[in-house]
Amino acid sequence: MNLLIDNIGELVTNVAGTGEGGPLGIRRKAALLVEDGQVAWLGPARYAPAADRRIDAGGAAVLPGFVDSHAHLVFAGDRAAEFNARMAGERYTGGGIRTTVAATRAADDNTLRGTVGRLRAEALRQGTTTIEIKSGYGLSVVDEARSLRIAAEFTTETTFLGAHVVPAEYADRPDDYVGLVCGPMLRAALPYAKWIDVFCERGAFDADHARAILTVGQAAGLGVRVHANQLGPGPGVRLGVELGAASVDHCTHLDDADIEALASTVTTWVSEPESSTTVATLLPGAEFSTRSPYPDARRLLDAGVTVALATDCNPGSSYTSSMPFCVALAVREMRMTPAEAVWAATAGGARALRRDDIGVLRPGARADLSILDAPSYLHLAYRPGVPLISQVLHNGVPACQP
Numbered sequence: 001m002n003l004l005i006d007n008i009g010e011l012v013t014n015v016a017g018t019g020e021g022g023p024l025g026i027r028r029k030a031a032l033l034v035e036d037g038q039v040a041w042l043g044p045a046r047y048a049p050a051a052d053r054r055i056d057a058g059g060a061a062v063l064p065g066f067v068d069s070h071a072h073l074v075f076a077g078d079r080a081a082e083f084n085a086r087m088a089g090e091r092y093t094g095g096g097i098r099t100t101v102a103a104t105r106a107a108d109d110n111t112l113r114g115t116v117g118r119l120r121a122e123a124l125r126q127g128t129t130t131i132e133i134k135s136g137y138g139l140s141v142v143d144e145a146r147s148l149r150i151a152a153e154f155t156t157e158t159t160f161l162g163a164h165v166v167p168a169e170y171a172d173r174p175d176d177y178v179g180l181v182c183g184p185m186l187r188a189a190l191p192y193a194k195w196i197d198v199f200c201e202r203g204a205f206d207a208d209h210a211r212a213i214l215t216v217g218q219a220a221g222l223g224v225r226v227h228a229n230q231l232g233p234g235p236g237v238r239l240g241v242e243l244g245a246a247s248v249d250h251c252t253h254l255d256d257a258d259i260e261a262l263a264s265t266v267t268t269w270v271s272e273p274e275s276s277t278t279v280a281t282l283l284p285g286a287e288f289s290t291r292s293p294y295p296d297a298r299r300l301l302d303a304g305v306t307v308a309l310a311t312d313c314n315p316g317s318s319y320t321s322s323m324p325f326c327v328a329l330a331v332r333e334m335r336m337t338p339a340e341a342v343w344a345a346t347a348g349g350a351r352a353l354r355r356d357d358i359g360v361l362r363p364g365a366r367a368d369l370s371i372l373d374a375p376s377y378l379h380l381a382y383r384p385g386v387p388l389i390s391q392v393l394h395n396g397v398p399a400c401q402p
């Protein structure tokens with residue numbers, strides 16, 4: 001059983017050097033054949049092969065599914081009141097994380113599973129075909145392990161974030177908490193986690209603690225990611241680069257040395273994800289929701305740094321699952337071009353997860369894609385807030401239709 005998507009007006013492939021649009025590799029009047037969950041063929045519509053099933057894209061744009069490489073979906077409760085207070089002038093400090101930790105610990109497995117499932121479905125409807133999911137609201141051995149076990153039911157991209165904040169019961173002995181994270185908590189998390197992450201920030205974990213946690217996680221076989229330089233300048237970005245992190249996330253407060261360190265990881269071979277590149281993942285939903293200055297994407301891009309966009313979906317500082325919203329923010333508020341933003345939300349996210357089978361449409365890649373209710377990817381930024389994702393294919397299967 002194969003499936004032909006025919007009559008595509010604008011096909012964004014992210015295969016650089018083919019078609020128009022530089023890195024976006026845009027083909028016009030195209031068709032794409034899906035077989036066994038993968039892209040089997042793509043090319044001019046007039047050469048399209050016969051197929052068992054056909055979807056007429058009606059001249060609309062088709063692009064790779066969004067890769068949301070940073071999301072915190074395992075939690076209970078919400079923090080609408082905190083958002084309301086912030087919009088009335090209070091400052092975001094990250095302290096509200098402990099509110100969510102208390103609610104998450106009190107919730108049963110099915111409540112947590114229900115929330116992850118609802119948010120995963122919400123993201124899929126908006127074109128997200130791959131999502132990374134972090135733990136980090138359990139902060140005990142049992143609650144971190146069960147957060148990851150539930151996350152693993154929804155994605156293979158699971159991240160152990162036991163070092164999100166120091167929980168209240170360890171407030172006066174953070175060294176003991178780091179010992180717990182590096183020992184029993186890591187061991188309990190390992191069967192369910194692919195990545196390890198630390199919130200390296202004033203008020204969370206300093207460079208020494210972050211290095212200790214990430215190093216022991218890496219030695220246990222986990223890939224490294226870092227929450228870095230969100231609330232102020234700090235050591236997180238350079239620590240991530242030093243440890244060969246796949247991604248450093250937030251990157252709102254960077255100095256020249258941070259940017260040079262990130263740029264130095266980029267190799268010139270750009271057609272495959274380079275295993276040594278540390279991606280700068282920007283999360284503009286967080287700046288939007290905390291009314292904070294946005295990261296300087298232009299400075300990163302001009303220095304040659306590989307940039308990804310992700311939602312940071314979480315109940316405190318960025319309660320959105322919408323990659324199109326992040327694309328629109330990146331264009332309007334961070335001076336990224338629409339092409340840069342769409343690349344960062346697809347191929348960039350794939351690189352932040354060190355994957356070469358997603359975020360791209362070429363024979364052999366996963367058939368993860370969105371058909372837009374628009375003639376061009378430009379409309380994702382040009383028509384903000386409008387539901388433009390009309391059909392999504394996930395692993396070659398139509399995931400949701402209007």
Ligand SMILES: [Zn+2]
Nearest residue numbers: 070072227312
């Ligand atoms: Zn985050």
